[in-house]
Amino acid sequence: MSKRKSNKSIADVDVPDLKEAVIECVRFIVCREGSKIPIKRAEVVKHLETTCSTPSNLVNKVVLEANNTLKRVYGYKLIQIEKKSDPKYIIVLDEDCESLDSSTLDQDQRRLLISALLHIFMSGGPVKEDDMWMFLSEAGVLDENDYAGRKIMTKTFTRQMYLTYTKVGDGDMARTVFDWGQRATEELPKMYLLKKMAEVSLSISLNYKSLVNSYGYIEVKDYYIL
Structure with missing residues (x-):
């Protein structure tokens, strides 16, 4: 040139x-x-x-x-x-959609990602690593000893910016936490997650009236997801 x-x-x-x-x-x-x-x-x-x-x-x-x-x-x-x-x-x-863009995610990875993001969302903030593994195991999404699946969480999804995986605190208080990555924030509608709650296989008793109100519903009730 x-x-x-x-x-x-x-x-x-x-x-x-x-x-x-x-x-x-x-x-x-x-x-x-x-x-x-x-x-x-x-x-x-x-x-x-x-x-x-x-x-x-x-x-x-x-x-x-x-x-x-x-x-x-x-x-x-x-x-x-x-x-x-x-x-x-x-x-x-470019415009909001009703689902997660899944052009490169197979069904198992998609289920794993949505479950992790949903858990963080419903927890109201970052989730400790041990708590995340426990949740995914109890939900039947990721076996306790599935280290390949854990690597997808800590490496693949973080490189793709669906998740962040960071160390917080010092000394005995140090811990590693998962949180939403920027791609998830840009790409995944919160309303989609609320709808996905109805498909969760783990029985969870919870009241999410305030969350639903924040995203546009007027009439809401307490839900027991089976």
């Missing part, structure tokens, strides 16, 4: 070049999003430079137009995260 081309301004760039870069950016993002692993901005920049010789000062314009295409054609939108240090992107549905 020549110095002259790298110094192009947005006004100087040819429209066909910009369109080509946008198409390539959309293709790259959609392919990478299949893994649900956040996409580093640096990776987008490198790909555009390699495939389209896109100068760095035009990347923001290309990404903006790519986001518009994602919304218009696919019904998805690009969310930038970790803005200060190492910007990354995730893709989520």
